[in-house]
Amino acid sequence: MPPNSPPRAAPGSTVRHHDWEGADVGGGEFTDVTFVGADLSEVTTTGTVFTGCTFQDVRFNASAHTTTAFINCTFRGAVFFDTLFDDCKLTGSSFDRCRFELMRATGGDWSFVSLSRAVLDGTRFERVRMREADLTRSRLREAVLAEVDLSGADLAGADLSGADLRGSALGSVAGLDLPGTVLRGARITIDQAVVVAEAFGMDVRAD
Template identity: 45%
Template sequence: MTERRVIEGESFRDEDRYGEQLRNVAYTRCAFHDVDLTEAVSRGVVFTECTFGNVRLNASRHTDSAFLRCTFTRCNLFDAEFTDCKLTGSTFAECDLRPLRVTGGDWSFAALPRADLRGVAFSGVRMREVDLTGADCADGVFRDVDLSGAQLHRATLRGCDLRGSDLTALDPTTATLAGAIIDSTQAIVIAQTLGLHIR
């Protein structure tokens, strides 16, 4: 197994890294500002407690990588893909996140309050205690997603495909659900949340 090269406490600013191939490197407490990572590809890369400001990650592809407790501010993730990645505890503010495709991995404790997630697709992702307060997820896909403990107050899930996901944290009286697609097991969970008796 190739040992990761470690980069710690460095700052990267105004760099053109378009299409860069990132492999076997670990960034710890590094800062990226106004960096162009359009169409970049990462595999097995770990970012820990890094900050990303005005970073272009559009059309980037990430596989088996980790962004742990990172902060993304005003970043562009248009058409980005994450496959089996960890974004545990990361925070997103004023970011362009659509369209976004996430398959597998762990986004638990990530903070996406008031995020525009219309049409995004999450599949088979662990998102325990994720903060989606006030997020607009209309017409998105959350299939087989672990949303246990998620903060969904004032979230818009209109037209979402939610089948197979854990909706035990969903209060249907505080979220917009018109047109959402659920399965029969989820329907029972929601009915019980509303205090209905099923016989």
């Protein structure tokens, strides 16, 4: 098997330091596999399914994923520099000590993800479902969250300085009214301003 081809991994197995840089992965399923120190730089996946997998110190630099699913996966120390997720499903996945510079997500479902304390400055989430996502104490300075469904998400203590939140559902977001949440310079529409004001307990009137 060429060194940069996708590994063959039985459910529950561990794959260490596998180099599949630049590989084109179409389909395929991985269940409860632990990837340690793997290089997935410039990899493209289409319709691949990872369920309950762990990615420890894995590099996803400049990789592109289309309709791929990372369901209930755990990412520890992973690097997502310039990574693209297009219409992907990351439901229930958690991220710990990961790097996200220039990461982009378009469409797809990121509901129930745990991004607590994540540094997401300058990332882009567009038309993504992030229902009940844990974004507590995350840093989203100058990030784009455009037309994102944040219903039930928790943003307590998050730093949204200069973030673009236009078109996103903010009605049931938790933590916007807490002192530790920073919204300085965040961009929203008039309609969203009413929603946020009501979250702060204001009585919004037309006159």
